[in-house]
Amino acid sequence: MPPEPKIAPDPKTELEELAREYRHVRAEHEREGVEGSWRRRQEARLARIEKRFESVLTRNMHDEDTRDRWRRYLYRGNPSPG
DSSP: OOOOOOOOOOHHHHHHHHHHHHHHHHHHHHHSOSSOHHHHHHHHHHHHHHHHHHHHHHHHOOOHHHHHHHHHHHHHOOOOOO
């Protein structure tokens, strides 16, 4: 029997999950020292999360004001626009 296809999450739910993950990784990153391979891996992970967030955002939110509110949610911790 073939595996069931994955159901894509609601874009707002996905953006909220990515923002939570981003904040978690950023907090870990900030606790680390200035140098180190672990810190560089966390920087790469943050960049991947940001890229995925932007991809979901531009594909699903067509209004620039809405995209700006989502970005403030990600980077500043503003309330979720969803």
